Amino acid sequence: MLKFEVVIVGAGPAGLAAAYTLAKAGVEVAVFERGDHPGAKNLMGGVLYRQPTEEVLPGFYREAPLERPVVEQRLWILTEDDALTLGYRSRAFAGEPYNAFTVFRSRFDRWFGQKVVEAGALLITETVVEDLLWENGRVVGVRTGRPQGDVRAEAVILAEGVNSLLTQKAGLKKGGLQTHELAVAVKEVLALPKEKIEDRFGLEEGQGCTIELLGEATLGMMGVGFIYTNKDTLSVGVGVLLSHLVRRRLNPNDVLEHLKNHPSVRKFLAGAQPKEYLAHLIPEGGFRSIPKLYGPGLLVAGDAAMLVNGIHREGSNLALISGKLAAETLLEVRTRGGYHEKNLSRYREKLEKSFVLQDLRKYQNTSLFFNENPQFFTLYPRLLSLAAREFLTVDSVPKREKQRKIWQIITSHRSRWKLAQDLFRLWRVLG
Amino acid sequence: MRLEDKLYLNRYQPDKHPHLRIKDREVCRHCDGRPCTYICPARVYTWNEKEERIETAYEGCLECGTCRYGCAHDNIDWRYPRGGFGIMHKYG
Numbered sequence: 292m293l294k295f296e297v298v299i300v301g302a303g304p305a306g307l308a309a310a311y312t313l314a315k316a317g318v319e320v321a322v323f324e325r326g327d328h329p330g331a332k333n334l335m336g337g338v339l340y341r342q343p344t345e346e347v348l349p350g351f352y353r354e355a356p357l358e359r360p361v362v363e364q365r366l367w368i369l370t371e372d373d374a375l376t377l378g379y380r381s382r383a384f385a386g387e388p389y390n391a392f393t394v395f396r397s398r399f400d401r402w403f404g405q406k407v408v409e410a411g412a413l414l415i416t417e418t419v420v421e422d423l424l425w426e427n428g429r430v431v432g433v434r435t436g437r438p439q440g441d442v443r444a445e446a447v448i449l450a451e452g453v454n455s456l457l458t459q460k461a462g463l464k465k466g467g468l469q470t471h472e473l474a475v476a477v478k479e480v481l482a483l484p485k486e487k488i489e490d491r492f493g494l495e496e497g498q499g500c501t502i503e504l505l506g507e508a509t510l511g512m513m514g515v516g517f518i519y520t521n522k523d524t525l526s527v528g529v530g531v532l533l534s535h536l537v538r539r540r541l542n543p544n545d546v547l548e549h550l551k552n553h554p555s556v557r558k559f560l561a562g563a564q565p566k567e568y569l570a571h572l573i574p575e576g577g578f579r580s581i582p583k584l585y586g587p588g589l590l591v592a593g594d595a596a597m598l599v600n601g602i603h604r605e606g607s608n609l610a611l612i613s614g615k616l617a618a619e620t621l622l623e624v625r626t627r628g629g630y631h632e633k634n635l636s637r638y639r640e641k642l643e644k645s646f647v648l649q650d651l652r653k654y655q656n657t658s659l660f661f662n663e664n665p666q667f668f669t670l671y672p673r674l675l676s677l678a679a680r681e682f683l684t685v686d687s688v689p690k691r692e693k694q695r696k697i698w699q700i701i702t703s704h705r706s707r708w709k710l711a712q713d714l715f716r717l718w719r720v721l722g
Numbered sequence: 723m724r725l726e727d728k729l730y731l732n733r734y735q736p737d738k739h740p741h742l743r744i745k746d747r748e749v750c751r752h753c754d755g756r757p758c759t760y761i762c763p764a765r766v767y768t769w770n771e772k773e774e775r776i777e778t779a780y781e782g783c784l785e786c787g788t789c790r791y792g793c794a795h796d797n798i799d800w801r802y803p804r805g806g807f808g809i810m811h812k813y814g
Contacts, residue, residue, distance in 0.1 A: 475763065544763055566731060570788070571784075
């Protein structure tokens with residue numbers, strides 16, 4: 292039977308970060324990936340953050356396949372007819388050390404996989420891990436879908452992604468995943484010549500921007516739409532909470548088409564040629580959804596551990612850092628008593644000390660809060676837009692009267708008391 | 723653009739073995755709303771009125787898992803396609 296010191300399930304950012312860290316330290320490590328190369332099954336909107344990626348791969352941006360550095364982030368709050376927009380652009384983001392890049396996972400992870408192999412790990416593709424092997428109450432390996440496919444290991448890192456079948460089967464995520472803990476995201480890649488991208492989005496050559504869209508973008512469901520600029524393509528997508536989608540009886544592709552046809556959106560996409568249409572779940576349950584992160588001979592990292600900060604559009608960085616910390620935990624304990632459960636609990640401590648669990652703890656009530664307060668995705672975008680329209684319409688009405696009118700519009704939809712309550716609660720969960 | 727045409731843009735390595743299976747067809751007959759028929763981004767599931775059964779066009783599956791969690795009756799036996807089969811992301 293094949294034997295490794297560590298087996299990693301899944302060649303995404305978490306699994307590859309763990310494998311890279313372990314292989315660099317000389318540990319015999321194998322990564323199992325069900326696709327025909329790392330990235331073949333991976334998907335994200337497309338923003339990769341430079342600093343956390345460098346924690347694992349120093350200087351990666353000089354050689355990795357990237358699309359564009361993000362120099363501007365925009366937020367559009369949509370109603371049916373209009374858009375209230377907000378943004379921040381900085382020259383500081385346009386050059387080294389950079390803040391973020393748009394990327395395609397299929398290309399980036401393939402490159403990352405090569406780095407992992409160069410570092411000395413064994414990468415086994417086209418192989419589904421179907422089960423964990425247990426002996427005397429501890430994990431001793433994995434069962435793959437190949438004939439005679441059992442593989443022994445002293446420790447296993449589950450970096451299997453949001454569809455965490457093994458994590459659930461191992462009893463680490465009690466009750467499985469619920470529809471209010473998951474968002475369904477669909478994304479289209481649309482080809483557009485790079486000059487057109489730069490003209491339409493107001494970008495210097497080679498630079499990129501991101502647009503997040505709220506409100507009507509998700510038909511008022513909890514979620515967000517996005518448009519990201521790549522070299523010669525656009526990534527356009529929408530992610531909505533699965534519980535809201537079920538309740539509204541909507542199809543994710545119809546929500547995406549609705550967004551693409553919005554009067555403020557469609558001219559940016561005009562003439563662009565569709566190249567690919569993909570879908571993925573996003574763990575949105577936050578801190579309260581995190582499974583038990585360790586067991587005897589077992590660690591969980593990345594999306595499988597529900598490590599996503601939806602408020603700040605962060606996920607791949609939490610995956611990379613959790614993968615790295617999982618590997619560092621194994622490196623620490625292998626010479627000090629081995630991979631038993633008590634030793635591996637240090638992984639949780641490391642995550643607690645890092646931004647990963649500090650941030651998720653900070654926002655632990657947001658997902659429940661927004662689920663129970665849909666007005667932030669329905670009523671408030673509408674009120675903001677009504678207020679802006681009234682304020683900007685020049686019609687010889689004295690400004691004081693205008694202000695009164697705006698206030699009247701707002702309070703006719705939501706009482707002063709409710710407004711104050713909403714604001715206070717919003718500040719409590721986000722502040 | 724129609725959904726079928728969008729799926730046609732994708733690259734698949736089709737498997738003869740379906741990786742999605744309805745556990746108990748009787749459950750679907752009484753299911754309220756049949757969420758699988760609308761929540762799936764690839765519209766893999768359709769209700770065949772005549773035969774009173776869910777048809778599963780697993781070949782177009784995007785492997786997201788939405789149906790697995792969206793089915794209120796946990797009635798979909800959801801597995802990953804065998805290694806190397808299924809969707810192959812060009813961009814991702």
